[in-house]
Amino acid sequence: MTERDGCPSFVFFEGPPSANGMPGIHHVMARTIKDIFCRYKTMKGYQVKRKAGWDTHGLPVELSVEKALG
Secondary structure, eight states, rough: OOGGSOOOEEEEEEOOOOOSSSSOOOOOHHHHHHHHHHHHHHHTEEEEEEEEEOOOHHHHHHHHHHHHOO
């Protein structure tokens, strides 16, 4: 990261992990495309920061958890 001090910044916010099921093979393509963008920006001289995103589904998730745990 220190090699890129003073370079233009690019922040990538990764979407939240699946809250309603296990990741599947269909997630591979989307993750690959997202990774390509970050690598491309890095090769172009940007300081790329990847941030983990989170989503709050609210009541639907709460109800699912209560149903699963009793």
